[in-house]
Amino acid sequence: AQKVTQAQTEISVVEKEDVTLDCVYETRDTTYYLFWYKQPPSGELVFLIRRNSFDEQNEISGRYSWNFQKSTSSFNFTITASQVVDSAVYFCALSGPQGGSEKLVFGKGTKLTVNP
Amino acid sequence: GAVVSQHPSWVICKSGTSVKIECRSLDFQATTMFWYRQFPKQSLMLMATSNEGSKATYEQGVEKDKFLINHASLTLSTLTVTSAHPEDSSFYICSARRSGGVRNEQFFGPGTRLTVL
Numbered sequence: 308a309q310k311v312t313q314a315q316t317e318i319s320v321v322e323k324e325d326v327t328l329d330c331v332y333e334t335r336d337t338t339y340y341l342f343w344y345k346q347p348p349s350g351e352l353v354f355l356i357r358r359n360s361f362d363e364q365n366e367i368s369g370r371y372s373w374n375f376q377k378s379t380s381s382f383n384f385t386i387t388a389s390q391v392v393d394s395a396v397y398f399c400a401l402s403g404p405q406g407g408s409e410k411l412v413f414g415k416g417t418k419l420t421v422n423p
Numbered sequence: 424g425a426v427v428s429q430h431p432s433w434v435i436c437k438s439g440t441s442v443k444i445e446c447r448s449l450d451f452q453a454t455t456m457f458w459y460r461q462f463p464k465q466s467l468m469l470m471a472t473s474n475e476g477s478k479a480t481y482e483q484g485v486e487k488d489k490f491l492i493n494h495a496s497l498t499l500s501t502l503t504v505t506s507a508h509p510e511d512s513s514f515y516i517c518s519a520r521r522s523g524g525v526r527n528e529q530f531f532g533p534g535t536r537l538t539v540l
Contacts (some may be wrong), residue, residue: 352531
């Protein structure tokens with residue numbers, strides 16, 4: 308079975324601090340996909356990144372960066388110089404060729420609060 | 424491109440009534456749509472996978488007779504909560520996979536907040 312664990316339930320930082328959100332996953336598939344989504348108070352999910360299991364290169368997009376390590380089954384997300392607008396719930400998710408299904412399995416989410 | 428809409432964005436209904444939620448892909452065709460439910464301060468849980476022209480596949484523990492899903496066209500899937508009760512109050516989110524699109528890429532709707540009194 309697939310599982311995503313986000314051990315940090317809530318994180319609170321002060322603006323301009325760097326913050327890392329942890330994500331650990333479990334799957335038996337050799338091909339799988341990992342995602343991060345942001346959910347602001349409005350509720351709409353905002354797609355941040357999609358990474359397949361064969362691409363272990365770290366990625367940077369502006370203040371966001373992702374560290375994918377298959378050896379530890381982790382896909383951590385770092386926000387550099389955090390801003391108040393980064394306050395949201397962040398979900399890590401996993402999908403794979405489980406009998407052809409592309410369903411997403413979400414972690415429980417990490418609520419990030421960035422204080423001015 | 425790849426915009427998914429949901430209607431209504433919020434609904435309040437009385438216990439025992441049925442509520443229909445629409446999920447539309449506005450600028451692409453979606454062979455597959457997914458319905459998720461999110462209780463307050465919890466994660467998203469997949470309820471069912473909806474395939475155009477065929478019966479939906481429900482996740483374990485989801486009552487198919489209570490949550491009716493119809494995917495009659497390549498741009499529209501509907502979720503009907505029948506005989507709604509207060510415990511059905513939740514945030515319902517749909518997503519759509521573009522026909523012929525990148526595998527494992529889903530586009531999410533803005534969600535529908537259901538409150539059952």
